[in-house]
Amino acid sequence: MNEGIFVRTVRLGIRSLLLHKLRSALTTLGVLFGVSSVVAMLAIGEGASAEAQEQIRRLGSQNVILRSVKPPEDAVSNQDTRVISYGLTRDDLRRVRESVPGVRRVVPLRELPEEVRNGDRAVRPRVLATTPDYLDSTGRVMDEGRWISEVDEQRTTNVCVLGYEVARRLFPFSSPLGERVKIGADYFNVVGTLLPRVRLGDDPADAGVDSTGEVFISLTTGQKWFGEMLVKQRAGSREMEEVQLHEMIVEVERDVDVPFVAAACRTMLAREHDELDYEVVVPLELLMRAEETKRIFNIVLGSIAGISLLVGGIGIMNVMLATVTERTREIGIRRALGAKRRHIVIQFLVECVVLSVGGGLLGIALGIAIPLGVERWADMRTVVTPEAPLLAFAISAGIGVIFGLYPAWRAAHMDPVEALRHE
Amino acid sequence: MSRPVAQLQDIRRVYRMGSNEVVALDDFSFSFGRGEYWAIMGSSGSGKSTLLNILGCIDRATSGSYKVDGEETSELDDDDLSELRSRRIGFIFQSYNLIQQLNVLENIQVPLFYQDDPPPDGHERALALAERVGLGGRLDHRPRELSGGQQQRVAIARALINDPALILADEATGNLDSKTAEEILALFDELHGEGKSILLVTHEPDVGERAENVLRLRDGRIDSVDEGQRAGA
Structure with a gap:
C-alpha cells in the first residue's frame, strides 16, 4: 500500500509538472548544467591527474634520481x-x-x-x-x-x-x-x-x-x-x-x-x-605533490560546481514558490478533503525532487558526453569514475529536498479557508 | 429531533482585522439531526460561510463546542481534524473544485487517499459512484473536458466516497443553469431519501425551498428556523 502511495504521489507530481512543460523544463536546466559540469570537470580533472601520476610512476616511484646540474x-x-x-x-x-x-x-x-x-x-x-x-x-x-x-x-x-x-x-x-x-x-x-x-x-x-x-x-x-x-x-x-x-x-x-x-x-x-651542482629528484615526492595539486583542484572545482548547483537549487525554489502560490486553491481543496499537512509537504517535495532528479539524470548524461567530446577533439585524457555520476545524482536529489522544503512548508501551512477562497 | 449529527454549543467566531474585531458568529447554538436536509440561508455577511467552515472542520471556533457525529472537535489537532474531514465530511463547492491533474475516477477517490487507513475497495466504490452520478463513461476524462453539471456530479461522487456523516454543500448550484441545477437538486433529494444528512448553504430562495428545513441567519445569530417545511407544504 505504501509503495502504491509513493508511485501515485510521484505520478501526480510528474503530471502537475507537465501542466507547465516549458517552465518545468527551464527549471531543470539549472540543475542539468550544474550536475553536468560536476561530472565533466571531475572526469577531466581525474584524467589529468591520472596522466600525471602515470608519468611520475614511469620515472619509478621506488627510485630516487640524482642529477648533475x-x-x-x-x-x-x-x-x-x-x-x-x-x-x-x-x-x-x-x-x-x-x-x-x-x-x-x-x-x-x-x-x-x-x-x-x-x-x-x-x-x-x-x-x-x-x-x-x-x-x-x-x-x-x-x-x-x-x-x-x-x-x-x-x-x-x-x-x-x-x-x-x-x-x-x-x-x-x-x-x-x-x-x-x-x-x-x-x-x-x-x-x-x-x-x-x-x-x-x-x-x-x-x-x-x-x-x-x-x-x-x-x-x-x-x-x-x-x-x-x-x-x-x-x-x-x-x-x-x-x-x-x-x-x-x-x-x-x-x-x-x-x-x-x-x-x-x-x-x-x-x-x-x-x-x-646536483639535484635530487624524488618521483614519490612529485607524486605526493601531484596528489596535493589534485586536492586543490578538487576543492576549486567543488566550489564552482557547488555554486552552480546552488544557483540551480535557487531556481527550483523560486519556481516552486510561484507554483505554490498559483496552486493555492488546489491546496485548499486538498486540505478540505482531508489532506494532512504532511501530505501537502510530500506532494510539493516530490515535485521538487522530480524536477531536480530529472535535471540531474540529464546532467549526468551530458556530463559523460562532454568528456567523450573533449577526449575526441581536444586530445585530453578523461576518466569518468563511477562515483562521479552517483555523487551528482545524490546531490541533485538533495537539492530537490533542501530547496523544496520551504515552498512545501509554506504550502502546508496555508489556512484552508483562505486557500479555498483564492482565485 | 433525531440524534444530532452536528451539534454546536455557544460557538463564537471572531475575526481580527487590524485593531477591529468582527464577530461572525455570536454565541451560536444549534443541532442538526441525523438524516435531515437543511438549507442555511442568509444575506452575505450573515455568518453562513463561517458556519459552514466550522461545520466542515476547516475553521475553528474562537470559543464554544462543536461535536461531529458525537465527537468533540475543539480539542483536536490539525492532523486529527484532517483525518476527521477525510472520513466524516463530504464537501461540495460552488465552483466544483476538482483537481485538474486528475481524471474523474481519481478525483472521486481523493478523500480516501488522505485517510490513515484507506479502505481496500476504494476503486470499486469510485466506479459505482461514477456510474451512479451518470459519468460511468467518462472515467478518464479530466475536469476541463467536462461541463459544469458533469463536474458538479463528480464533486458529489467525491463527497460520497467516504460515506460521510455530513454532506456540506456551499452554493452547489450557484454556477449552473436552472436545468442542470434542478438535476443536481434532484440528486440531493435522492441522497436525502437514502438518509444522508445534508446541509446546503444558499442565498437562492428557490433552492432553499427544496430542503426539508431552513435555518436563516442574520448578523451571526439565528434569525429563524423552519422545520418540516416540505412536510407542511
Whole structure:
C-alpha cells in the first residue's frame, strides 16, 4: 500500500509538472548544467591527474634520481681555464652503493654530446652511457634484439642500442639490427632497439627531452672512447666540461624507505660537494605533490560546481514558490478533503525532487558526453569514475529536498479557508 | 429531533482585522439531526460561510463546542481534524473544485487517499459512484473536458466516497443553469431519501425551498428556523 502511495504521489507530481512543460523544463536546466559540469570537470580533472601520476610512476616511484646540474657561471671557481668541472662523480656512485642502506642498485648515466651517423643520415640524440641495470630500473621495453650485457661492459665492446626514434631516422627502410652506426669518430654495432616511451609531458625533470631520441652504449665503452671531457659547440666558441656522471638512478628496496634514501643521498651529496651542482629528484615526492595539486583542484572545482548547483537549487525554489502560490486553491481543496499537512509537504517535495532528479539524470548524461567530446577533439585524457555520476545524482536529489522544503512548508501551512477562497 | 449529527454549543467566531474585531458568529447554538436536509440561508455577511467552515472542520471556533457525529472537535489537532474531514465530511463547492491533474475516477477517490487507513475497495466504490452520478463513461476524462453539471456530479461522487456523516454543500448550484441545477437538486433529494444528512448553504430562495428545513441567519445569530417545511407544504 505504501509503495502504491509513493508511485501515485510521484505520478501526480510528474503530471502537475507537465501542466507547465516549458517552465518545468527551464527549471531543470539549472540543475542539468550544474550536475553536468560536476561530472565533466571531475572526469577531466581525474584524467589529468591520472596522466600525471602515470608519468611520475614511469620515472619509478621506488627510485630516487640524482642529477648533475651545471652551477651558475660566476660560481665556477676556475674561470680562465675554460674547463668547467662539476656534477656527480664516480666516488658519489660508490658512496651511494656502499653506504646508503636500503638501496637495491644504482644505475649511473653519462650523456655524451656526440653525433650519430649511418652513412649520410645524421642525428644528434642523447648518447647515453650506462650499465646493464638501466633497462630493469626504468622499465623500458626492447623492441628488437638485446640490451647491453655485462660482457659488453667488461670488454668495452662497441655495441649500442637505438631508441625508437633514432632507429627510425637512421634506418627508415630496414631493421638496424646487425648494422653499424658511427658515434662520434667510432663505429658501433647495433644490437637492439627500444620501444618508444610516452613523452613525459609536464614533468619538469624531463621537460623538452624527446626521450625516444636516445642511443645507449655501455658506461665503460663510453669512458674508453670519449673520456671525461665533454666538448660543447656553442655559437663560435667551444666549451669544455668535465662531468663524470650526469645522472644516477637510485633504486630503493622498499617504497617506505624512499624518503630516508632520498634524505641520505642529500646529506651525503651536501657533504661532498662544495656547491649545488646536483639535484635530487624524488618521483614519490612529485607524486605526493601531484596528489596535493589534485586536492586543490578538487576543492576549486567543488566550489564552482557547488555554486552552480546552488544557483540551480535557487531556481527550483523560486519556481516552486510561484507554483505554490498559483496552486493555492488546489491546496485548499486538498486540505478540505482531508489532506494532512504532511501530505501537502510530500506532494510539493516530490515535485521538487522530480524536477531536480530529472535535471540531474540529464546532467549526468551530458556530463559523460562532454568528456567523450573533449577526449575526441581536444586530445585530453578523461576518466569518468563511477562515483562521479552517483555523487551528482545524490546531490541533485538533495537539492530537490533542501530547496523544496520551504515552498512545501509554506504550502502546508496555508489556512484552508483562505486557500479555498483564492482565485 | 433525531440524534444530532452536528451539534454546536455557544460557538463564537471572531475575526481580527487590524485593531477591529468582527464577530461572525455570536454565541451560536444549534443541532442538526441525523438524516435531515437543511438549507442555511442568509444575506452575505450573515455568518453562513463561517458556519459552514466550522461545520466542515476547516475553521475553528474562537470559543464554544462543536461535536461531529458525537465527537468533540475543539480539542483536536490539525492532523486529527484532517483525518476527521477525510472520513466524516463530504464537501461540495460552488465552483466544483476538482483537481485538474486528475481524471474523474481519481478525483472521486481523493478523500480516501488522505485517510490513515484507506479502505481496500476504494476503486470499486469510485466506479459505482461514477456510474451512479451518470459519468460511468467518462472515467478518464479530466475536469476541463467536462461541463459544469458533469463536474458538479463528480464533486458529489467525491463527497460520497467516504460515506460521510455530513454532506456540506456551499452554493452547489450557484454556477449552473436552472436545468442542470434542478438535476443536481434532484440528486440531493435522492441522497436525502437514502438518509444522508445534508446541509446546503444558499442565498437562492428557490433552492432553499427544496430542503426539508431552513435555518436563516442574520448578523451571526439565528434569525429563524423552519422545520418540516416540505412536510407542511
